[in-house]
Amino acid sequence: MAFTLRSVKVPPNSASLEEARGRVFDFFRQACRSIPTIMDIYNLDDVVTKSQLRSTIASEIRKNTHVTNPKVIDMLLFKGMEELNNIVEHAKQRHHIIGQYVLGRQGLAQDLDTKDEGVSDFLKNFYKSNYF
Amino acid sequence: MGLGSLASRTLTSSRILSSQYSRFRPIVTKPGLQSPDASSAAAAAAQPEPTPPPPRKPVGGARVELTNPDDTIEVFVDGFPVKIPKGMTVLQACEIAGVDIPRFCYHSRLSIAGNCRMCLVEVEKSPKPVASCAMPALPGMKIKTDTALAKKAREGVMEFLLMNHPLDCPICDQGGECDLQDQSMAFGSDRGRFTEMKRSVVDKNLGPLVKTVMTRCIQCTRCVRFATEVAGVQDLGMLGRGSGEEIGTYVEKLMTSELSGNVIDICPVGALTSKPFAFKARNWELKGTETIDVTDAVGSNIRIDSRGPEVMRIIPRLNEDINEEWISDKTRFCYDGLKRQRLNDPMIRDANGRFKAVSWRDALAVVAEVALKVKPEEIVGVAGKLSDAESMMALKDLLNNMGSNNVWCEGTGTNPNADLRYRYLMNSSIAGLEKADVFLLVGTQPRVEAAMVNARIRKTVRASNAKVGYIGPPTDFNYDCQHLGTGPQTILEIAEGRHPFSSAIANAKNPAIIVGAGLFERDDKDAIFAAVEAIAKKGNVIRPDWNGFNVLLLNASQAAALDLGLVPESSNSIDSAKFLYLMGADDLNLDKVPADAFVVYQGHHGDRSVYRANVILPSAAFSEKEGTYENTEGCTQQTLPAVPTVGDARDDWKIIRALSEVAGIRLPYDTLAAIRSRMSTVAPNLLRTDEKELAAFGPTLSPDCTQKIDSTPFKAAVENFYMTDSITRASKIMAQCSAMLLKK
Numbered sequence: 001m002a003f004t005l006r007s008v009k010v011p012p013n014s015a016s017l018e019e020a021r022g023r024v025f026d027f028f029r030q031a032c033r034s035i036p037t038i039m040d041i042y043n044l045d046d047v048v049t050k051s052q053l054r055s056t057i058a059s060e061i062r063k064n065t066h067v068t069n070p071k072v073i074d075m076l077l078f079k080g081m082e083e084l085n086n087i088v089e090h091a092k093q094r095h096h097i098i099g100q101y102v103l104g105r106q107g108l109a110q111d112l113d114t115k116d117e118g119v120s121d122f123l124k125n126f127y128k129s130n131y132f
Numbered sequence: 133m134g135l136g137s138l139a140s141r142t143l144t145s146s147r148i149l150s151s152q153y154s155r156f157r158p159i160v161t162k163p164g165l166q167s168p169d170a171s172s173a174a175a176a177a178a179q180p181e182p183t184p185p186p187p188r189k190p191v192g193g194a195r196v197e198l199t200n201p202d203d204t205i206e207v208f209v210d211g212f213p214v215k216i217p218k219g220m221t222v223l224q225a226c227e228i229a230g231v232d233i234p235r236f237c238y239h240s241r242l243s244i245a246g247n248c249r250m251c252l253v254e255v256e257k258s259p260k261p262v263a264s265c266a267m268p269a270l271p272g273m274k275i276k277t278d279t280a281l282a283k284k285a286r287e288g289v290m291e292f293l294l295m296n297h298p299l300d301c302p303i304c305d306q307g308g309e310c311d312l313q314d315q316s317m318a319f320g321s322d323r324g325r326f327t328e329m330k331r332s333v334v335d336k337n338l339g340p341l342v343k344t345v346m347t348r349c350i351q352c353t354r355c356v357r358f359a360t361e362v363a364g365v366q367d368l369g370m371l372g373r374g375s376g377e378e379i380g381t382y383v384e385k386l387m388t389s390e391l392s393g394n395v396i397d398i399c400p401v402g403a404l405t406s407k408p409f410a411f412k413a414r415n416w417e418l419k420g421t422e423t424i425d426v427t428d429a430v431g432s433n434i435r436i437d438s439r440g441p442e443v444m445r446i447i448p449r450l451n452e453d454i455n456e457e458w459i460s461d462k463t464r465f466c467y468d469g470l471k472r473q474r475l476n477d478p479m480i481r482d483a484n485g486r487f488k489a490v491s492w493r494d495a496l497a498v499v500a501e502v503a504l505k506v507k508p509e510e511i512v513g514v515a516g517k518l519s520d521a522e523s524m525m526a527l528k529d530l531l532n533n534m535g536s537n538n539v540w541c542e543g544t545g546t547n548p549n550a551d552l553r554y555r556y557l558m559n560s561s562i563a564g565l566e567k568a569d570v571f572l573l574v575g576t577q578p579r580v581e582a583a584m585v586n587a588r589i590r591k592t593v594r595a596s597n598a599k600v601g602y603i604g605p606p607t608d609f610n611y612d613c614q615h616l617g618t619g620p621q622t623i624l625e626i627a628e629g630r631h632p633f634s635s636a637i638a639n640a641k642n643p644a645i646i647v648g649a650g651l652f653e654r655d656d657k658d659a660i661f662a663a664v665e666a667i668a669k670k671g672n673v674i675r676p677d678w679n680g681f682n683v684l685l686l687n688a689s690q691a692a693a694l695d696l697g698l699v700p701e702s703s704n705s706i707d708s709a710k711f712l713y714l715m716g717a718d719d720l721n722l723d724k725v726p727a728d729a730f731v732v733y734q735g736h737h738g739d740r741s742v743y744r745a746n747v748i749l750p751s752a753a754f755s756e757k758e759g760t761y762e763n764t765e766g767c768t769q770q771t772l773p774a775v776p777t778v779g780d781a782r783d784d785w786k787i788i789r790a791l792s793e794v795a796g797i798r799l800p801y802d803t804l805a806a807i808r809s810r811m812s813t814v815a816p817n818l819l820r821t822d823e824k825e826l827a828a829f830g831p832t833l834s835p836d837c838t839q840k841i842d843s844t845p846f847k848a849a850v851e852n853f854y855m856t857d858s859i860t861r862a863s864k865i866m867a868q869c870s871a872m873l874l875k876k
Contacts, residue, residue, distance in 0.1 A: 119793070122802045126790045127492050130752070130782045 013074070020073040024061065027077055027084075031057050034088050042094045048102045056101050188212050188230035196228050205271035210278060222264035222275055223251055231277050234286060234315045236293075236400050237352035238265035241457065242361060245353050248293075250315065252285040253277045261285045283319070290320035296330050296375065297401070298347045305343075306402035308415040312350065333378050339386040340868040341393055341461060343410050349403035351377050355395040362458065363391040364590050364610025379403075388873045389610070390583045390853060393464040397448065397457070408465055408865050409445045413437075418444055421774035424761055425463040426518050426688035426754045427860060429649075430562070430584045431763030432459045436467070436755055436774040443467045443755055443775055453563040454763065460583035461869065462854055467755075469863030473738045475750035476779020487748065492780065492790070499747055500795035502730045503711055508535025512709040515541040515698060516716025516735065517687040517857045520759025520771070521818050523751075523784030524693055525811050526799065527715055530788050533797045538705040541693030542717050543686050545652030546703040550694040552834055554827035555661065557691060558585075558765040559679040560644055561824060566592050568644035568680060570636050571600040574623060574664055575846040576648025576684050577607045580853040582764065585646075585684060586610070599640075601633045604648075604846040608875070619845035620660055627666040637671035644680040645673055649690065650849025655842065662837035674830050681831070684764055686849055687857075691762040695815040714741050715784060716751070718858045734787055736778075739858035750781035753859065757783050758804065760811070760818050767824045768817060 014020040035053050039045060044053075061080075067073055086092055125132035188209075190196055196216075198204055204215045207222075209229035216225045221244070226233050236248035244266050252261035256274040261281055269275075276282065294316065301307050333346040351370065356379060359368045367387050371378050381387075387395075396406045418437035425432045425446075432455035435447045446467050448459040478495035479487040503511065513531045515524045524541065531539050540548065549555065560568065565588050578586035592598050593611040600613040603622045616622050616633055625631040637643045647664055651657050665681070667673070673680040685691055706712070707724050714720065716735040722744045725731065733745035736753040756777045762768050777783075782790075785807055792799040801807040811818050817825035854870040855861045 120798070120802070123790055123793050126782065126786055130777050130786070 014070040017068065017070055017073075020070040020077075023077055024073065027080055028057065028061060031080075031084050034084065038087055038097070041088075041090055042097050044094070044097065044102070047098060052105075053101065056105060059105075188214065191227045191230055191232045194227070205269065207269050207271070207273045207275060209275045216269060220269050222253065222255070222262065222267045222269050222273070225269040225273075226253070226264060226275060226277060233264055233277060234319050235265055236311060236315075236350060237354060239354055239357075239398065242354060242357040245357065248289070248350070248352050250286060250289045250293075250319075252282060252289070254279045254281045286319040287321040290316050291324065291326075293350050294320070294324065295326050297350065298330060298332070300345070300348060300402065303411075304345075304348065304402035305405040305410055306399075310402060311400035331375055336380040337384065337386065338381070338404075339388070339392065339407075340865065340872055341407055341465060342387060342396060343405045343407040345403055345405075346378060346380065347403075348401050349379055350401055351379065352400060353379070354398045354400070355379060355404060358395055358398050359387075359389070359392075361594065362394070362587060362590070363389040365389040368395075386873060388875065390460050390462070390579060391458055391587060393461045394448070394458045406445060406464075408468060413439055413444045419774075420447070421755075421772050422449055423755065423771040423774060424763075424769040425459065426761060426771070427462050427466055427857060428460070428582050429685035429688055429690065429764040430454060430582045431688065431761055431767065431769050432463055432584055433769070434459060434463060438755075438774045441775050443470055453561065454765075454767065455584045456587075458584065458587060462583070462856070462860060462866065465865045465869070466860045466863050468865055469737070469859040469861070470753055470755060472864070473862045474753075474778045474781075475736060475738055475742075475748055476781055477750060478780065479748040481746050492782075495747055495749060496791050496794040499732050499749075499791060503534060503791075503795055506711040506730070509538075509705075510708060510710035511536035511538065511713070512700075512705045512711070513539040513713040514715065514717040514720055515539070515689060515693055516714070516718060517542050517689055518754055518859070519689045519693075519716050519784065520754070520757065520761055521689075521692040521696060521811060521815075522759055522804070522807050523715060523788065524689065524696055524698055525807060525814065526785040526788040526792075526801075527713070528696060528698055529799055529810070530792050530797070531713070533792065533799070534795075537701040538709075539698050540700040541687075541689055541698050542719055543649065543652065543690050544693060544698070545657065546655070548652065548694060548699055549658075550697055550699050552827070552829055553695070553766070553825075554674075554679070554681060554830055555834070556649075556683050556685065556694050557827055558646075558682040558684060559674075559827055560682055561765045561767075561826075562588055565589060565644060565682075566595070567678070568592060568640075568642045569596055569598045570640035570643040571598060572626070572633070572637065572643070572645045572667070573600065573602045573604070573613075574645065574647045574660075575604050575651045575849075576646055577604065577848060577850070578646065578684060579607070579609060580848075580850045581648065581650075581686055582684055585764075599636050601636070605848050607848070619843055620656070620663065620841045621843055623660065623663045623667065624841065627663050627670065629670070634667070634670070637667065637673070640671070642678050642680060643671050643673050644682060646682045646684050648846075648849055649683060649685045649687075650847065654844075656839055658837045659839040659841040662834075662839075663841065665831045665834065668831065679827075679830070688761050688763070691764060691766060692760065692768075692815075692818060695762060695818060696811070697814060714745070715788075716858070717741060718861075734784065735858065736781065737858035737862050739861060749787050750779065751784045751787060752777045752781050756781075759784075760808075760821070762818060765824055766817070766826065768819070768821050770821050 032054055035050050064076055198217055203218045205218055206213055206215050207225050209226050209231055212229055214229040216228055223233050233251050235251040237245045238251060246263045246266040249263060251264045253264045254276045255262050335346050336344045338344055353370060356368045356370060360366050367381050367385060368379060371380060395404050418439050420435045420437050422435050425434045433449035433451040435449050436443055437445045446464050448457055450457055477489040478492055480490050480495060480498055482488050511531060511534055513527050515527055528539050562585055571589060590611045601616045602613050603617050605618060626634045645664060645668055651660055668681045709729050712725060712729050712731045714733045718739040718741050731745045732747045733741050734749040734751050736751050754771050755774045757773055759771050760768060789799050801810055808819055850856055852870050854866040860866045
């Protein structure tokens with residue numbers, strides 16, 4: 001039902017980069033609109049907030065900002081839709097969502113306090129772990 | 133016929149199958165097959181000249197030293213000619229020729245027993261197969277190792293050995309690395325004929341280190357020969373005769389020798405195995421990492437076998453110059469100390485004296501804050517026994533940048549002298565000790581300080597009947613040794629020639645004097661060294677071709693520390709210290725530290741010094757870091773990480789580099805290569821691994837000494853062989869050993 005509806009929405013061709021951009025934003029809005037369903041299906045109320053999930057989705061999309069080929073953008077969108085469909089139709093499970101989209105997201109929290117200014121890469125890596 | 137159609141079918145298929153086609157040849161009768169005489173005549177007539185066989189390489193890529201090129205004989209092994217020195221056995225000749233003959237009782241470093249009979253080979257013109265390990269190779273001998281007779285002999289011997297051997301493979305620790313398993317697969321027959329009852333033997337208690345299941349013993353007597361020859365203790369022997377033979381100690385005695393763990397490696401079957409390692413792992417699931425041992429100054433080469441994050445056992449590696457194939461018990465069994473009492477989080481002592489775990493940021497910030505407030509002459513740094521050269525370099529750089537020059541290493545004494553290298557190295561090198569014929573041991577007990585050096589001295593004494601004189605507190609040796617005296621008075625007597633031993637030194641070709649590093653702690657050490665050098669001068673010990681003046685160090689870090697120049701400015705800087713940086717220093721006397729001094733402890737075990745520390749910074753142990761160590765003879769070696777670090781611990785030099793940055797005086801190296809290039813500006817020999825850097829100058833440059841010798845007798849530098857540093861003190865096995873095996 002719902003998943004067949006979604007998968008139709010991304011035709012294989014975008015004419016230009018702007019059209020692909022528009023499609024990306026549409027996808028983002030669609031994903032954000034399905035966040036309440038996702039929180040309900042997988043009982044994520046104690047684990048994460050809606051705004052955190054929105055930031056996560058945004059950061060995943062932002063990982064591909066360097067792509068300029070509209071066909072590649074279409075392909076990435078197709079994969080994104082597929083993933084979104086899988087999540088919404090409960091084909092995944094709670095631990096998948098938690099492991100893939102909730103944990104390990106410190107990069108989001110930009111810890112740009114004064115204490116980290118002017119600090120070398122060595123020290124940053126040192127604080128994280130012994131192996132760098 | 134049918135074969136032909138098959139052949140034609142394969143012809144049309146791909147090229148890969150064409151090789152199969154060459155195997156199908158039509159069966160056709162030949163003139164030679166019709167009568168035997170015709171075939172041999174045809175064969176003899178049509179034999180082409182055989183191309184000379186390629187030269188064979190020795191087994192294991194070994195190098196053969198032909199000491200006397202004129203004294204070689206030629207033998208033929210399986211038709212291949214090979215040149216060997218005179219006096220070699222048939223087995224050694226076959227090894228040079230590249231043929232590995234199976235054996236159980238023969239070991240290249242022990243005497244020949246010849247009782248297992250597995251090495252039987254066929255020699256032409258000999259009525260019976262000969263035991264190749266015992267038979268000397270005669271010129272022109274034709275040795276055949278792969279004939280039916282030799283194979284039948286091996287199968288027969290294997291059958292006999294397996295007759296009384298229990299079916300213990302699933303529960304035996306030696307499974308997977310068992311000589312009996314491997315050789316029965318390679319050389320044994322495929323079926324057994326034994327239907328009677330097997331005999332069993334009662335197990336002997338040899339101590340907390342060696343587990344014995346004497347039913348599995350095949351009576352090869354390797355352990356007996358090792359104990360008598362290499363270890364020097366005649367604990368083990370063969371009791372009884374025939375099928376009732378048992379190996380054991382006749383009285384209920386534990387194996388107290390410090391080399392007792394090596395019988396575990398030597399035993400070809402699972403009769404003698406490692407008790408701490410019993411039932412813990414199989415050898416194929418272990419990953420071996422080749423590193424260096426740091427529990428003493430010898431730097432024995434070891435292989436750490438680990439499974440995941442855990443060290444399971446330690447095995448010796450072959451290094452002819454340092455430890456041959458043996459390691460001491462302390463080296464072998466200290467690994468379980470690596471799992472106990474480990475520091476894994478930075479900690480700060482709060483107001484009511486309890487430690488609280490904090491993050492690295494906070495810990496380094498606190499330390500840097502205190503360090504910058506203290507005056508430079510009140511900053512003191514001490515490197516520990518197990519510190520590697522990189523971290524000692526970083527410590528010295530950091531403290532020098534902070535304005536202090538009071539850095540030293542544990543065990544180097546109150547005012548160490550690092551100017552002349554010959555004064556703190558083993559100048560004749562450990563392998564060179566084999567050439568000596570008189571030993572004078574001054575204030576050192578090599579059996580507890582460096583067991584491998586002791587093994588080498590014993591080897592020399594056994595081979596060439598060398599004389600050994602010892603000055604120090606009464607100890608027992610495993611070779612004949614004259615106890616000359618207990619204190620410095622004896623040195624003076626020998627130096628002046630009044631002692632009978634001085635004539636022994638004067639008449640010796642290569643005399644060796646070994647001074648113990650325990651003398652560094654004495655106040656009159658310059659005077660004692662001057663006296664020993666007087667002996668050396670009189671006895672012509674230091675010559676261009678032979679330098680017999682040796683110093684036996686106690687810790688793995690001393691040589692590198694003195695090479696890097698960790699020499700303090702003032703000798704009693706601890707009394708007035710306000711900021712004390714202990715990098716693994718656990719054997720320091722902390723009574724004199726002022727009560728308001730801020731003590732930082734950077735180490736991997738919560739040993740003695742932690743109780744006084746204000747901040748704890750966890751660092752990596754030797755099995756978890758890549759570090760450079762220099763042993764007592766000046767050979768630089770490297771450890772490799774076998775397991776990951778525990779918890780939040782970091783490498784020592786990285787902690788110091790991070791601390792320097794937080795304190796504002798950033799050190800200029802970020803990577804291991806960078807700190808090594810910094811080390812090369814100070815001591816370039818520390819970068820040349822596995823190479824010895826000999827001392828450049830001799831006693832001609834040492835200044836004259838006007839100190840008076842104090843006549844207090846020498847003390848033992850090591851009281852408890854099994855517990856000398858933080859790792860061994862945390863180890864349960866070492867605690868058991870020191871409770872059960874030390875002589876009271």
